[in-house]
Amino acid sequence: MTSAVVLPTKTVGLDVERIRDDFPALHQRVNGKPLAYLDNAATSQKPQVVIDAERDYFEHDNANVHRAVHTLSSRATLAYEGARDKVRRFINAPVRESVVFTRGATEGINLVVYTWGRGNVQEGDEILLTEMEHHSNLVPWQLLAQWSGATLRYLGLRPDGTLRLEDLDALLTRRTKVVAFTHMSNVLGTINPVAEIVAAAHRVGAVALVDGAQSVPHMPVDAQALDLDFLAFSGHKMCGPTGSGALYGKRHLLEAMDPFLAGGDMISSVSLEGATWNELPWKFEAGTPSIAQQIALGTAVDYLSDIGMEAVFAHEQELTAYALDRLGSIPGLEVYGSAPQRGGVISFNVEGIHPHDLAQVLDQEGVAARAGNHCAQPLHRRLGQPASCRASLYLYNTEDEVEALVRGIRLAKTFFGA
Amino acid sequence: MSLESLYQQIILDHYKNPRNFGEAPGCAVSVEHENPLCGDHLKVAINVADGHITEIKFSGKGCAISQASASMMTETMKGRPVEEARSLVEEFRRMMRGDQEFAALDEAGEMEALKGVLQFPVRIKCAVLAWDALESCLRGL
Numbered sequence: 001m002t003s004a005v006v007l008p009t010k011t012v013g014l015d016v017e018r019i020r021d022d023f024p025a026l027h028q029r030v031n032g033k034p035l036a037y038l039d040n041a042a043t044s045q046k047p048q049v050v051i052d053a054e055r056d057y058f059e060h061d062n063a064n065v066h067r068a069v070h071t072l073s074s075r076a077t078l079a080y081e082g083a084r085d086k087v088r089r090f091i092n093a094p095v096r097e098s099v100v101f102t103r104g105a106t107e108g109i110n111l112v113v114y115t116w117g118r119g120n121v122q123e124g125d126e127i128l129l130t131e132m133e134h135h136s137n138l139v140p141w142q143l144l145a146q147w148s149g150a151t152l153r154y155l156g157l158r159p160d161g162t163l164r165l166e167d168l169d170a171l172l173t174r175r176t177k178v179v180a181f182t183h184m185s186n187v188l189g190t191i192n193p194v195a196e197i198v199a200a201a202h203r204v205g206a207v208a209l210v211d212g213a214q215s216v217p218h219m220p221v222d223a224q225a226l227d228l229d230f231l232a233f234s235g236h237k238m239c240g241p242t243g244s245g246a247l248y249g250k251r252h253l254l255e256a257m258d259p260f261l262a263g264g265d266m267i268s269s270v271s272l273e274g275a276t277w278n279e280l281p282w283k284f285e286a287g288t289p290s291i292a293q294q295i296a297l298g299t300a301v302d303y304l305s306d307i308g309m310e311a312v313f314a315h316e317q318e319l320t321a322y323a324l325d326r327l328g329s330i331p332g333l334e335v336y337g338s339a340p341q342r343g344g345v346i347s348f349n350v351e352g353i354h355p356h357d358l359a360q361v362l363d364q365e366g367v368a369a370r371a372g373n374h375c376a377q378p379l380h381r382r383l384g385q386p387a388s389c390r391a392s393l394y395l396y397n398t399e400d401e402v403e404a405l406v407r408g409i410r411l412a413k414t415f416f417g418a
Numbered sequence: 419m420s421l422e423s424l425y426q427q428i429i430l431d432h433y434k435n436p437r438n439f440g441e442a443p444g445c446a447v448s449v450e451h452e453n454p455l456c457g458d459h460l461k462v463a464i465n466v467a468d469g470h471i472t473e474i475k476f477s478g479k480g481c482a483i484s485q486a487s488a489s490m491m492t493e494t495m496k497g498r499p500v501e502e503a504r505s506l507v508e509e510f511r512r513m514m515r516g517d518q519e520f521a522a523l524d525e526a527g528e529m530e531a532l533k534g535v536l537q538f539p540v541r542i543k544c545a546v547l548a549w550d551a552l553e554s555c556l557r558g559l
Binding site: 354355356357361364371372385386417 | 424455459544
C-alpha cells in the first residue's frame with residue numbers, strides 16, 4: 001500500500017464557498033454586519049458571469065434583433081435566439097417555438113389569460129385555482145372571470161399547508177377549462193404534486209398552467225415529463241437579470257392563440273386593412289424585447305446547469321431542514337406550513353413582534369429578510385395573520401447565515417421584550 | 419442609523435401602551451385604512467361636536483411605528499377644532515417628507531421621536547397611516 005492513490009473526499013453538497021465567490025453582491029457589510037441575503041424568493045443575486053454577459057452585449061453587440069442585415073444585428077439575434085435554446089433545454093421543452101420570452105412570470109400568466117383565456121373561457125365555465133396562489137396567478141384569472149362570466153373555484157389547504165387533493169376530483173368538472181396553480185408556494189414553501197394535478201386536469205379536458213416562479217430557479221423542472229400546458233417563470237429569481245423570463249406553452253395551444261401585444265416583430269405582413277402573424281414564438285414578442293437581459297438569462301441558465309439543478313435542490317433541502325430545526329428552538333416562533341415536500345421558503349411570526357419590526361431589526365444585523373403578505377393576501381387571511389416574516393434560501397446560502405437570522409430574531413425578542 | 423434611533427423609548431412606550439386604543443361604538447365617523455405593503459389595517463373613529471373633535475379612538479393591528487404614531491396622533495387631535503386638525507395632518511405629512519421641522523406640531527415634545535423614521539424611508543408609510551385615516555374621517559364630515 002505504498003502507492004495508494006488518495007482520492008479526494010467525495011463532496012456530497014455544493015462547494016458553497018466557491019459559489020459565493022461568483023456573486024459580488026454577497027460580499028458586503030450591511031449596517032456594519034456581513035450581509036446574509038435571505039430574500040431569494042423575491043429576487044436572487046447575480047453571478048459575475050451574468051453581469052458580464054449583459055455588459056458585454058452592450059459593449060460589443062448592441063443592436064436590434066430580427067431586423068437588420070448588419071453584423072451587430074446578426075450577432076445580437078444569434079445571442080438572443082441562442083439564449084432561447086438554452087432556456088428550452090433547461091426546462092426540457094421539445095421545441096424552441098414553445099419558449100416565449102417574457103419580462104417574467106407575471107407577464108407570462110397575463111399572456112395566457114389575455115389570449116388563450118379570452119379565446120376559450122366563456123360564461124358558465126370554471127377556472128380552478130388554489131388558496132396558496134401569489135397575486136400574479138390570482139388577479140389575472142379574477143379579471144378573466146369578470147370579463148367572461150366564468151366562475152372561480154379554489155382548491156383549499158390542509159393544516160400542514162399542502163393542497164386538499166382529496167377535493168380535486170369534486171372540483172374538476174366538465175366545465176373546468178383551466179387549472180392554474182403554483183409549483184411551489186412563495187409563502188409556505190409547499191411543493192405541489194404537479195404531475196398528479198396536471199393529469200387530473202387533463203382527464204376533464206382542462207388546460208393546466210403552472211406558476212414556476214419559485215420552482216424553476218430551485219429544482220429540475222421538466223415541462224414534458226410533467227405534461228405541462230403552460231409554465232411561467234421569471235429570470236431574475238434564477239440568477240438572471242430583471243426583465244427576463246419565459247413562458248413555455250405547448251405548440252398547438254400557442255399556435256391557436258391570438259397575439260398578446262401587437263406591434264413590430266410579431267407580424268408577418270401588414271396592410272392598411274389588417275395583418276398576419278409571425279411564426280412562433282415571435283408572434284408573442286411584439287416590439288424590441290429585453291435583448292440584453294434574455295441573453296444574460298441564457299448565461300444564468302448555463303451557470304445553474306453547470307452546477308446542476310439536482311445539486312442546487314439538494315443543498316437547499318439540507319439548509320432548509322437546518323433552518324427549520326434552528327428556528328424551532330426559538331420560543332414563541334411559529335413557522336407557517338409543514339409540508340413533507342417543501343422548498344427553502346420559510347415564513348414565520350414571533351409572538352409579540354410585528355413582522356415589519358422584526359425585519360427591521362434583522363436588517364440592522366445584516367440579515368435581508370422580507371416582511372409583509374408576500375403578494376398572497378388571501379393566504380395570509382387564511383393563516384389569520386395580516387403579515388409574516390420570510391426567509392428564503394438559495395444555492396449560495398450557508399448555515400452561518402441561518403445562524404445570523406437566529407441571532408437577529410433573539411435580539412429582536414430582547415429589544416421588544418417579547 | 420441605529421435601532422434605537424428608530425425605536426426610541428417614547429415610541430416603544432406608545433406601542434406597548436397605546437393611548438385612545440380600542441373600538442369606539444359611540445363614534446359617529448370611522449374609517450379603516452390598510453397598508454397593502456405589510457397587510458396592516460388601522461381604524462380611526464371620531465366624534466365631532468361644535469366643530470371640535472370631542473372623541474377619537476384607534477384600533478387595528480400594526481407595527482410599532484404605525485401603532486405609536488396612531489397613539490400620538492389621537493393625543494394630538496383630541497379636543498382640536500376640525501379645521502386645525504386638517505392642517506395638522508398636512509403639517510405631519512410635510513414633516514414626514516422632511517419639509518418641515520417637527521417642533522411645529524410637537525406640543526408634548528413626543529413627536530420628535532418619529533424623526534428617526536425619516537432615516538428609514540420605507541417606514542414613513544407606517545407613520546402616516548393613522549393620519550391618513552383621520553383625514554378620511556374629516557373628509558366625511
